[in-house]
Amino acid sequence: MKFVLAFVLLTIGFAGTVEAQKVFATRNGKISFIAPNDDDVKAVNNEVTSRIADNGQITFSMLIKGFRFKLAEMQDHFNDQYLQSMTFPRADFKGNITNLADVNFGKDGTYKVTVKGDLNMHGVTKNMSATGTIEIKGGKPIATAQFTLMLKDFNIEAKSVTDKVTVELNCQYQ
Amino acid sequence: MLNSVKRVLVILCPLLIALSGSYAQQQTVDLFKIQDSTNASLPVSNKGEPVINTFYSTRLVNGQTVEILGPGSMDFRINHRFAPINTGIYNFFGLDVATMRLSFDFGIAKNLMVGIGRSTTNKEYDGFIKYRIMHQKEGSVPLSISLLGAMAYRTIDMDSSLKVTGADRTYLNAAVLIASKLSSHTSLQISPTYTRYNRIMNFTGGDFDMFSIGFLARQRISKRVSINAEYFVQLTKFDNTYNSLSFGVDINTGGHVFQLHITNATGMNEHTFIHETTGSWANGDIRFGFNLSRIFKIGKQAKTSY
Numbered sequence: 001m002k003f004v005l006a007f008v009l010l011t012i013g014f015a016g017t018v019e020a021q022k023v024f025a026t027r028n029g030k031i032s033f034i035a036p037n038d039d040d041v042k043a044v045n046n047e048v049t050s051r052i053a054d055n056g057q058i059t060f061s062m063l064i065k066g067f068r069f070k071l072a073e074m075q076d077h078f079n080d081q082y083l084q085s086m087t088f089p090r091a092d093f094k095g096n097i098t099n100l101a102d103v104n105f106g107k108d109g110t111y112k113v114t115v116k117g118d119l120n121m122h123g124v125t126k127n128m129s130a131t132g133t134i135e136i137k138g139g140k141p142i143a144t145a146q147f148t149l150m151l152k153d154f155n156i157e158a159k160s161v162t163d164k165v166t167v168e169l170n171c172q173y174q
Numbered sequence: 175m176l177n178s179v180k181r182v183l184v185i186l187c188p189l190l191i192a193l194s195g196s197y198a199q200q201q202t203v204d205l206f207k208i209q210d211s212t213n214a215s216l217p218v219s220n221k222g223e224p225v226i227n228t229f230y231s232t233r234l235v236n237g238q239t240v241e242i243l244g245p246g247s248m249d250f251r252i253n254h255r256f257a258p259i260n261t262g263i264y265n266f267f268g269l270d271v272a273t274m275r276l277s278f279d280f281g282i283a284k285n286l287m288v289g290i291g292r293s294t295t296n297k298e299y300d301g302f303i304k305y306r307i308m309h310q311k312e313g314s315v316p317l318s319i320s321l322l323g324a325m326a327y328r329t330i331d332m333d334s335s336l337k338v339t340g341a342d343r344t345y346l347n348a349a350v351l352i353a354s355k356l357s358s359h360t361s362l363q364i365s366p367t368y369t370r371y372n373r374i375m376n377f378t379g380g381d382f383d384m385f386s387i388g389f390l391a392r393q394r395i396s397k398r399v400s401i402n403a404e405y406f407v408q409l410t411k412f413d414n415t416y417n418s419l420s421f422g423v424d425i426n427t428g429g430h431v432f433q434l435h436i437t438n439a440t441g442m443n444e445h446t447f448i449h450e451t452t453g454s455w456a457n458g459d460i461r462f463g464f465n466l467s468r469i470f471k472i473g474k475q476a477k478t479s480y
Contacts (some may be wrong), residue, residue: 021204065223071471073244077227092213160398
C-alpha cells in the first residue's frame with residue numbers, strides 16, 4: 001500500500017514538474033528610425049511594448065505619436081500628413097524566431113536570430129523578416145536589430161522626404 | 175489484490191502524466207493573443223489630444239494664423255509682392271516692380287513665438303509676439319485662440335515740413351485670433367483687430383484707433399497642397415482705401431512651405447495691408463506674390479525631445 005501511494009505521488013509530482021514557459025516583457029522598448037539620405041529626418045520611440053517568449057514568439061506594439069522628432073514641425077507633418085496617426089494610431093508586429101533552436105533562453109550568451117512576421121502600420125499588413133541579436137544577460141533577454149523599411153510598402157507617401165528608413169531596435173526585457 | 179492494483183497503476187500513471195502534460199500545453203502562452211487583447215482594451219479615440227496643423231504656417235497670406243512655431247525653431251521668410259497685373263506687358267504684368275519683406279520668427283516656448291521683420295515698402299521694421307491661450311483638442315470645444323501684439327516703425331524719409339516724430343512713425347496692432355479646425359481638410363479663422371495710428375499721414379478720414387475683422391479660410395486639397403482665402407473687413411477706414419482680399423496656394427514639402435498668392439494689398443505688415451490698400455479687385459489692381467518659408471532648428475527642443 002505504501003508502495004502504491006509512493007508510486008502515485010511520484011507520478012503526479014513528476015508530471016507537475018513540466019517546465020513553465022518563459023515570457024519576458026517590456027514597456028520601454030526603444031525603436032528609432034533615420035532617413036539614410038537625410039540626417040535631419042530621425043525620430044525615436046521609447047515607449048514600445050514588446051513581449052518575447054521562449055516558444056519563439058515576439059511581439060512589438062507602439063503608438064505612432066510616440067515617435068519624437070527634434071523639430072516639432074517635422075513631428076507634426078509625420079503625424080498629420082505622412083502617417084495619419086489620427087486614423088492609424090498604432091504600429092504592431094507579430095512574429096516568430098525562425099531559428100529558435102539556436103537560442104537558449106536559459107543560458108547567458110549572445111545569439112544571432114532571424115525573426116519573421118507581420119508588421120501592421122498605416123493600415124497595411126506586410127510580412128517581413130529581419131536579422132538581429134538576442135543577448136541573454138542574467139537570465140533576461142536584450143533584443144537588438146537593424147533593418148530597412150520601404151515606405152511605399154505601407155502606402156506612406158513621403159517621396160519628397162525619403163523613400164526608405166533605416167530602423168534600429170533595442171529592447172531590454174524583464 | 176495487490177497485483178490488480180499494480181496493473182491499474184501501470185495504466186493509470188502514464189495516463190496521468192500524459193494528461194498533465196497536455197494540460198501544461200493548454201496553459202501555453204500565446205503572445206499574439208495577448209497583444210490583440212491588450213490593444214483592444216486601449217482607448218480607441220484620440221480624445222483630449224491637441225489638434226495639429228489647423229493651418230500649415232504661422233501666416234496664411236498676409237494675416238497671422240493661430241499657429242505658433244515650435245520651441246527652438248526659427249522660421250526664415252522672404253515675402254515678395256509685385257506691382258498690379260493691370261500695369262500691363264511693359265511692366266511684365268507687375269513683375270518688374272517688387273516689394274519685399276524679410277523676417278525671422280522664433281519659437282520660444284510651447285505656445286509662444288516672436289518675430290522681427292523689415293518691409294521695403296516705406297522701409298518699415300516690424301516686430302510681433304504671439305501667444306496661444308487655447309488649443310483645440312479632439313472631442314472638446316473646437317477652438318484655438320491666440321493673442322497677437324505687433325508694432326511697426328516707418329523709417330522712410332519724410333518731408334521735414336511735416337515734423338514727423340518717432341511716435342508718429344510708430345504703428346501698434348493687437349488682435350485676437352480665433353480658429354477652428356473643422357475637419358482634416360477645412361479650417362476657419364476670425365481675427366478681430368485693433369490698429370493704432372499715432373498720426374495719420376498720406377490719407378484722409380479714418381481715426382487714430384482703427385478696427386477691423388479678418389476672415390481666414392484654408393481648404394486642403396491634397397496631402398501637401400491647400401487653397402487659402404483671406405478677407406479683412408475694415409470697420410474704420412481711411413478714404414479711398416479698400417478691404418484686402420487675397421487668395422493663395424500653399425505647397426508644403428517637408429521643411430519648406432511655398433506660398434503663391436494674388437491680392438490687392440501692397441503691404442505685408444499688419445497696419446499696411448489692412449488699412450492702406452489703395453488698389454481694388456474691381457479695378458483689376460491685383461498683385462501676384464509669393465512667400466518662401468524655411469524652418470531651421472536652432473535650440474534644444476524642450477520636453478518632447480529625446
